[in-house]
Amino acid sequence: VEVSLPYRVVDQSTAITVNSAPVGHSDGVGSGFGDIRVGAAKTLLRENGGWWPDLIGRLYWDTDTGKSRDNGVVLGGGFNEVGGSLSAVKRQDPLAFVGGVSYEKAFENNGIEPADELGFSIGTFLAASPETSLRFVLNQQFANEFKVDGDTIDGSDNVIGSLTIGAATIL
16 A cells, blocks of 8 residues: 655756747746555565566556645646556566556646556666665656647657666665
């Protein structure tokens, strides 16, 4: 079971350009509590030494309770969203292979309907020692175009990819 109440601080600087020439800028700082999120995860299948991986299912609801703007700075949030994911973990000591798919549906608020998002991830973790691990994970998110007052905003779809290369150790 998970419950989340994030607090955000955004320090924003925006450059205003005309024909690639800077004509001004604006700065702002905003802060506030984000949307409350509640969810649950359950192990659906155990590896138990077989060829199949552990499978973990997760469902969550992200409420629209948070502050979306402060001092003219956009903090994000402000929409009811439901989502779910299915993750797989397969161990081959000293490696653990991970993969997953996710989907998130955001609901209309004040005439704005954010895009649905589909994502996947794949990666591996290496136990370099009992205290240290290395990770390599590729995440990919695909978002449809969003709508304002029922009209689709052309070019508002996006694809976000990230490669995480990291290490963790116990101090």
